[in-house]
Amino acid sequence: MRAGPWAGVLVAVAMGGAACSSTPAAAPRAQSAPPAVASPAPSEPRAAASLRLPGGALSEDQRILHALNRLGYGPRPGDVERVRRMGLAAYIEAQLDPDRIADPALEQALAAYPVLDQTPAALVRAYPPVAPQVRQKIAQGEMSRREAALMYPPERRPAVITSQMQAARVTRAVLSQRQLEEVMVDFWFNHFNVYAQKGAVRWMVPAYEREAIRPHALGRFRDLVRATARHPAMLFYLDNWLSTRADLVIPRGPNAGRVVGLNENYARELLELHTLGVDGGYTQQDVQEVARCFTGWTIDRPQQGGGFRFRPLAHDRGAKRVLGQVIPAGGGVEDGERVIDILVRQPATARFIATKLARRFVSDDPPTAVVDRAAAAFQRTDGDIRAVLRAIVTSPEFWSPEVYRAKIKTPLDLVASAMRALDGRIASADGAPDALGGGGVALAREVARLGEPLYEAEPPTGYPDRAEAWVNTGALLGRMNFALGLAHNRLRGTRVELAPLVAGADRREPAQVLDRLIVAVLHGEAGEHTRAVLTAQLESPEITRTTAYDRVSRDTDVEKLTALVLGSPEFQRR
């Protein structure tokens, strides 16, 4: 693989760029998907003036911080001021309409990750699996592992695909101006999780996110379910590509004569995790009937990166009954589509999705009122995700002091928000093959170390979104070590310049430096104890050191102080 055109170039985090650009003139991205809302179903008005935010006890700056922390990956230097200038409602409106936000710095940075735009078939060719013959030779001792490794150099291994995807996800969280869109892509990928390490899924993940998730992240829920249901990544991950009507005898090919049949894996997770929720009122019988409806939904040569294919021969053409509704005999691919239409209209689905979104945006145990409102918006608009988000951000509960800074950051939240707070730069690969170097890869490794290896959640539940899942001794140490590594510029391919953050402060006056840091990183939201501890640290000889080049004056160790601030309890919350 060649190094991208951006090799060796430090891509700045668009310092001073229009972080919240809502420039109406900005053309949609060249490769941007068609409008997600394709059906003529009622849609919420999208004019900028329509968003009425309720008041509350939070100060205006707290409200802005809250929005930047919840609808995105936290503020960068200058973001609060910019949102204040443009107005909070206008900022949120702009975020709800990401296609109108220009994002050139991100697009340049993503050029370092060519797998993002490639088809599964192209990826299988570029990053081939180990050939069966080679496998066999290794197994029989005819070829050493080392010899095999030479045939498959690191930059051509399939692991590169996941590595680039992970790096791109973190890069997007850090750099994108379309912060809400990135949050929603993360949310939906996790909701419709696939595991990159399962068989052929690794070659399909870029296409899955690009085709099935991203175009619908703020679109219609039904489109998400439809797109994921027929995507090879999901068909493979949850085994539906293998599911056929009972006792089908394979007529030809290498498996001719074999008897195959039903597999209920996808059907169960579709009901339990994607739509109704585990308490959504379905039975084991429903699971089996849904599985029958999806028989024949398969993949055309999955090992070569083929696409969706419906095989009529494998389809169960009998009548089925799903949640009491009859799906008549004689159907084909439309049986599965019928099931999706039934499921997305269930009140249980509206409630399940509303609860999960409220958990992401409001609190671990969201107030019933906000869930009610979000679920009502879901039902009223036939699953318009934008409308559900509007219902959430226009709920008084979203702006209440009880939920302010009440969410614990996930590992991705933490790593991205720290990079943003320090205005960190992400280098693309410097000369080395893209996937092996580059700041995005290093940052993604940190996210993994903290317990959230992206695209590598094995169970179909994806990653949990509650504090207990992320707060434990080991993870907390990991967060502190990340803070130290980042502030001391020890993470390969990332660079933070702390001088601008404490500009104007006299480095010989530690108290001044600390004040600037608390303003810059925590926006003044440091508890009394934290402030006192940090102030006490200033007396420590390791914070205020005598420098080699100036043995008389004191010099504050800004790096260590910054690490302490990033590792503080306050910075673990959003």
Place this chain on the structure above:
Amino acid sequence: MTTRRSFLKGGALACVALGAAPRFLVRAALARERAGRPRILIAIFQRGAVDGLSMIVPHGDPDYYAARGSIAIARPAPGAADTTIDLDGFFGLHPALALLAPLWRDRRLAVVHACGSPDTTRSHFDAQDYMESGTPGVKSTADGWLARALAATPPPPPVSPFRAVSLGAALPRVLRGEVPAVAMNSVADFDVRDAAPPMAAGGGARQGFESLYEQGVRDLLYGTGRETFEAVKMLKAAAPERLAPANGAVYPRGRLGASLRQIAQLIRADVGLEVAFADVGGWDTHAGQGNERGLLATRLREFAEALAALDRDLGPRMSDVVVLTMSEFGRTVRENGNRGTDHGHATAMLVLGGAVKGGRVYGRWPGLRREQLHEGRDLAVTTDFRTLFTEVAVRHLGAPAEPLFPGFSARPGPLLGLLA
């Protein structure tokens, strides 16, 4: 927000927080060990629902071979490789579990078959949740059953922060509750990696972080922060990472092997461990499960290698240790359309250790005829998992039976009798 568990720890926390020598804790742990060695439980969760019928094969049940075509494990044939290893004339070990056969012959390995939950969910997530909270069907239970067992058996102070340890990035549900529990990815990395070593020897940043979490509201974040630093100091003093596997034990590559190797290090370093937890995935074999060889066999082989290595590594200390394996449910009796199995009901669990009355399969065999199956498709549960877990917690850890499994009455008598 979740309210923080209350702290049962007494003087130890205060002392350590003030920077007292953590060696004191190590010595205390050692002293207690001499007085009466702490019993240790190692719980291993096979996440994804292991096929109990392949792990512990009911080769004496003709319906087993009738229900399964390509994925059945061949009948025992002494001398022949890749056949079921007979245990008692009716059950046998999957051939990939061959390394466990000597432990069975030594009567240190017991099996509980047809074991599972009274709740009929086939959701991995719910079933795992129930097995960890110990309250099937009740989702609101705040803590896990192992945390309750530990809370009910407070040792005399000073209390080690390492009473409960989970290997992995997250603290599992089963250990969440009123007692501190440590989650760690690896023993060696469990510290603040400070910059500029020459100046920072002694950990300037660690001290700073510790102070940051020293006070503050008693919530999850601060409470965890305090436990973290207590544990870091103690581990530094005990240095378990320097202990190489003993007795020539060789752990398999992969996460389970690494987890058990480090649990053995913690045990041998005498840090006061009472309950250790590890999990291992890859059991959700919906397609291409394989038989004597294949997908499941590969997973089982690694599983057996890790257990056998642990047993060898700990040597005589296994007399203080019980290893308990569990999985959220079993898999369908009939093979599905893809040479795999779908979500079922009962499965098999293993109990290993010096105090185990092994060499026996416990529990009543419900049979595999259609009318004997749960909902006509799955192995029926004849031993409630809480019966087994109660026995392990009561007989081995010395926990009182009563608050362990709310809503479950551990009547005297129904215990299996697999622990001395």
